Amino acid sequence: MIDNVVAPDQAASFSLAIDAMGGDDAPEIVVAGLDLAADRHPGARFLLFGDEARLTPLLARYKKAAQIAQIAHTTEAITMEMRPTSALRLRDSSLRMAITAVADGRARGVVSAGNSGALLALAKILLKTLPGISRPAMAAVNPSARGDVVMLDLGANISCDARNLVEFAVMGEAFSQAVLGLPAPRIGLLNVGVEELKGDERLRCAADALRASPLSAQFLGFVEGHDITAGTADVVVTDGFTGNIALKTGEGALKLAAQLLQQIFKTNLLTKIGYILVRPGLRRMREWIDPRQYNGAVFVGLNGIVVKSHGGADAEGFASAIDVAMDAVDNEVNKKIRSRLKQIQFLQEAPDTYESGAPTPD
Amino acid sequence: MIDNVVAPDQAASFSLAIDAMGGDDAPEIVVAGLDLAADRHPGARFLLFGDEARLTPLLARYKKAAQIAQIAHTTEAITMEMRPTSALRLRDSSLRMAITAVADGRARGVVSAGNSGALLALAKILLKTLPGISRPAMAAVNPSARGDVVMLDLGANISCDARNLVEFAVMGEAFSQAVLGLPAPRIGLLNVGVEELKGDERLRCAADALRASPLSAQFLGFVEGHDITAGTADVVVTDGFTGNIALKTGEGALKLAAQLLQQIFKTNLLTKIGYILVRPGLRRMREWIDPRQYNGAVFVGLNGIVVKSHGGADAEGFASAIDVAMDAVDNEVNKKIRSRLKQIQFLQEAPDTYESGAPTPD
Numbered sequence: 001m002i003d004n005v006v007a008p009d010q011a012a013s014f015s016l017a018i019d020a021m022g023g024d025d026a027p028e029i030v031v032a033g034l035d036l037a038a039d040r041h042p043g044a045r046f047l048l049f050g051d052e053a054r055l056t057p058l059l060a061r062y063k064k065a066a067q068i069a070q071i072a073h074t075t076e077a078i079t080m081e082m083r084p085t086s087a088l089r090l091r092d093s094s095l096r097m098a099i100t101a102v103a104d105g106r107a108r109g110v111v112s113a114g115n116s117g118a119l120l121a122l123a124k125i126l127l128k129t130l131p132g133i134s135r136p137a138m139a140a141v142n143p144s145a146r147g148d149v150v151m152l153d154l155g156a157n158i159s160c161d162a163r164n165l166v167e168f169a170v171m172g173e174a175f176s177q178a179v180l181g182l183p184a185p186r187i188g189l190l191n192v193g194v195e196e197l198k199g200d201e202r203l204r205c206a207a208d209a210l211r212a213s214p215l216s217a218q219f220l221g222f223v224e225g226h227d228i229t230a231g232t233a234d235v236v237v238t239d240g241f242t243g244n245i246a247l248k249t250g251e252g253a254l255k256l257a258a259q260l261l262q263q264i265f266k267t268n269l270l271t272k273i274g275y276i277l278v279r280p281g282l283r284r285m286r287e288w289i290d291p292r293q294y295n296g297a298v299f300v301g302l303n304g305i306v307v308k309s310h311g312g313a314d315a316e317g318f319a320s321a322i323d324v325a326m327d328a329v330d331n332e333v334n335k336k337i338r339s340r341l342k343q344i345q346f347l348q349e350a351p352d353t354y355e356s357g358a359p360t361p362d
Numbered sequence: 363m364i365d366n367v368v369a370p371d372q373a374a375s376f377s378l379a380i381d382a383m384g385g386d387d388a389p390e391i392v393v394a395g396l397d398l399a400a401d402r403h404p405g406a407r408f409l410l411f412g413d414e415a416r417l418t419p420l421l422a423r424y425k426k427a428a429q430i431a432q433i434a435h436t437t438e439a440i441t442m443e444m445r446p447t448s449a450l451r452l453r454d455s456s457l458r459m460a461i462t463a464v465a466d467g468r469a470r471g472v473v474s475a476g477n478s479g480a481l482l483a484l485a486k487i488l489l490k491t492l493p494g495i496s497r498p499a500m501a502a503v504n505p506s507a508r509g510d511v512v513m514l515d516l517g518a519n520i521s522c523d524a525r526n527l528v529e530f531a532v533m534g535e536a537f538s539q540a541v542l543g544l545p546a547p548r549i550g551l552l553n554v555g556v557e558e559l560k561g562d563e564r565l566r567c568a569a570d571a572l573r574a575s576p577l578s579a580q581f582l583g584f585v586e587g588h589d590i591t592a593g594t595a596d597v598v599v600t601d602g603f604t605g606n607i608a609l610k611t612g613e614g615a616l617k618l619a620a621q622l623l624q625q626i627f628k629t630n631l632l633t634k635i636g637y638i639l640v641r642p643g644l645r646r647m648r649e650w651i652d653p654r655q656y657n658g659a660v661f662v663g664l665n666g667i668v669v670k671s672h673g674g675a676d677a678e679g680f681a682s683a684i685d686v687a688m689d690a691v692d693n694e695v696n697k698k699i700r701s702r703l704k705q706i707q708f709l710q711e712a713p714d715t716y717e718s719g720a721p722t723p724d
Binding site for chain 2: 083143144145155158159190192197199200224225226227228229230238240241242244245246247249250251253254255256258259260261264265267270273274275276277278281282284285288289
């Protein structure tokens with residue numbers, strides 16, 4: 001298996017760099033996920049960063065993974081609990097080296113199930129933001145009654161100003177086009193009401209800028225919390241604080257519904273028979289809203305594709321995160337962002353006018 | 363039915379003043395809701411503000427409502443679309459006169475299914491906030507896996523500072539004690555993570571103040587979006603922007619789950635039989651998470667109980683809003699808030715230190 005080890009300075013063209021040591025059950029889950037990805041992306045090549053002594057026997061077991069992956073040995077790993085400032089100090093962590101491979105042009109994107117804060121901090125430092133983007137955002141796909149919806153920011157930025165929100169709209173459009181294949185996604189700005197006067201100055205200012213931009217035909221204006229799962233918009237734009245809480249609240253509500261259903265089906269013999277009759281449909285429903293299927297949040301707005309898998313993801317979940325990264329790489333999400341940015345006046349003129357992130361009182 | 367008309371200057375002691383003209387299907391739904399409330403609150407007396415010519419025939423039809431309600435004639439009504447500034451100009455609106463009845467001591471609380479913005483604006487002006495409270499908040503009860511959870515603010519304040527959040531915790535505790543009967547509700551502050559360093563300065567400052575307060579034993583620290591439906595806390599405290607979006611996102615997710623279930627049960631003959639077998643349980647589940655049952659958001663922190671029913675509520679929903687108002691009145695939520703406020707150092711000392719509502723970048 002020594003053939004799978006690549007020297008750090010060996011230039012090569014890889015689809016993705018993979019942080020093998022990040023996540024609750026790394027590195028086994030990561031290698032098992034690669035094994036699943038091998039069937040879906042037969043032409044892809046992956047550069048696997050981590051402890052060679054642990055990865056070599058895993059690749060011996062997961063033979064399909066071994067065919068598409070090469071090991072790049074690293075001596076350190078960032079734990080899930082480590083603070084970003086401590087994580088940054090490690091010079092040879094699997095995460096840092098995987099991101100470095102993207103910065104060096106050896107890989108086009110990176111996937112990690114590790115520490116989110118460290119991933120974002122290292123990606124910002126090593127890859128830098130795209131020209132014209134002030135802050136990267138965390139974007140992911142969520143289920144709705146009318147198909148998949150892209151939501152961003154999901155937590156990369158606790159506070160955002162109007163300019164950030166407009167940038168998120170641009171990045172969300174490109175992400176939706178690249179990953180979901182929608183030619184002209186409809187964009188909504190998350191607010192407490194749909195009327196133009198709702199929310200704060202920051203939201204009204206971002207809405208005005210989008211209405212005056214080339215995105216105007218796709219811009220629906222303000223949308224509300226229930227619009228996320230209703231699928232009113234294809235892209236839901238919000239600040240990282242609200243987005244993170246909305247995402248987790250929606251997941252929690254679906255979990256509550258599932259728990260209640262389970263209780264109902266367990267009530268007595270008749271309900272158990274009822275369960276057997278509807279089981280195939282329930283299985284489809286579960287698959288459809290399965291968080292594993294939606295695993296893989298992307299930090300958009302950086303010079304390179306950066307995908308965060310859930311730390312507790314299983315092999316199937318990690319493979320989904322690889323799917324997202326491959327879609328973003330293959331469909332050139334960053335090229336789409338750059339060309340759209342050039343068209344938006346708001347982001348070229350007088351950005352300082354809108355720098356305040358402070359919401360005004362209603 | 364002329365006996366049901368009370369002259370505006372006639373002093374009387376009423377449990378609640380009711381805005382008969384507010385809501386999508388007012389005044390009929392309001393009177394029908396009172397009819398249901400008559401059985402649940404036989405000793406209560408209601409003062410019904412609205413157009414006598416329309417209310418008199420309704421009370422003739424809803425005989426139980428007629429037994430507990432008296433009409434107070436008003437000549438104007440605030441529409442759902444009216445902006446608060448326009449609504450404030452109407453001197454004889456049913457909403458204004460109903461709130462005035464509370465301000466005058468003729469009624470102990472008010473219930474309206476009308477314009478939320480106008481209700482909040484008029485209530486602030488006519489009732490004023492409780493001593494020691496800087497801003498009222500909108501609170502409501504929501505379902506969770508471990509029982510009912512109080513959440514506030516749900517939209518009264520788009521931006522909030524640390525002081526506001528601490529006040530919301532105090533008001534949420536009193537609301538939970540009065541309406542849900544919990545002696546020592548556990549309080550959580552909504553954030554993007556549970557670690558002490560998460561969120562912005564405003565949240566960390568509010569958390570520090572609560573840890574140093576007599577509420578410390580009940581304070582769980584930060585909770586996340588999924589904790590709302592998990593029932594981790596009995597009271598979830600957040601700003602009005604986030605709270606409004608979290609509430610609607612959770613409702614939307616439950617609606618999505620219900621739609622998916624409906625599709626599954628309709629698939630074929632077997633699934634239809636399955637539906638019949640689990641129908642009683644599904645009905646209980648639907649009742650349990652029925653938004654009508656949770657109708658009735660309270661504007662807490664004012665000198666008087668102010669309850670907002672959903673504008674589209676039916677008679678059952680309006681009756682639930684009356685239940686909430688009666689619980690708040692009977693269990694003296696405001697007395698509980700006042701006595702707790704006296705114990706909180708943070709709110710008496712140096713409030714100016716924490717006045718900034720601006721979140722800091724992470």
